[in-house]
Amino acid sequence: QRQLVESGGGLVQAGGSLRLSCAASGRTVSSYTMGWFRQAPGKEREFVATISRDDDSTYYGDTAKGRFTISRDNARNTVSLQMNSLKPEDTAVYYCAAATTIWHGPVIPSDMNHWGKGTLVTVSS
Numbered sequence: 256q257r258q259l260v261e262s263g264g265g266l267v268q269a270g271g272s273l274r275l276s277c278a279a280s281g282r283t284v285s286s287y288t289m290g291w292f293r294q295a296p297g298k299e300r301e302f303v304a305t306i307s308r309d310d311d312s313t314y315y316g317d318t319a320k321g322r323f324t325i326s327r328d329n330a331r332n333t334v335s336l337q338m339n340s341l342k343p344e345d346t347a348v349y350y351c352a353a354a355t356t357i358w359h360g361p362v363i364p365s366d367m368n369h370w371g372k373g374t375l376v377t378v379s380s
Contacts, residue, residue: 259370261373262275270341271341275376276334290353291323294350303336324337348373350373352371
């Protein structure tokens with residue numbers, strides 16, 4: 256069964272760090288543009304970061320720049336999101352997504368073809 260499964264979410268204090276991981280089964284992460292999105296209660300799903308399929312170039316949403324890092328581990332078939340200096344406003348469900356298109360730059364949810372079910376990140380003040 257093809258799926259994306261996120262892990263690593265949890266409760267952290269402001270200023271802390273978390274590392275999210277997305278494990279792909281039935282897919283090869285190196286064959287997709289991989290991305291992370293997030294959705295806070297009552298808000299639209301928001302672009303966080305992508306890593307391109309062809310050259311591993313990375314792109315970040317404004318709220319992630321300088322604090323978050325997306326990376327891909329082809330040997331483990333996973334994509335990670337390292338989040339540092341977390342703020343209460345980073346509280347959201349974080350989703351891993353994959354796109355067959357080679358994207359270079361920010362993307363919107365409809366650009367992605369496959370989604371995980373999400374992992375909750377809660378940042379306390």
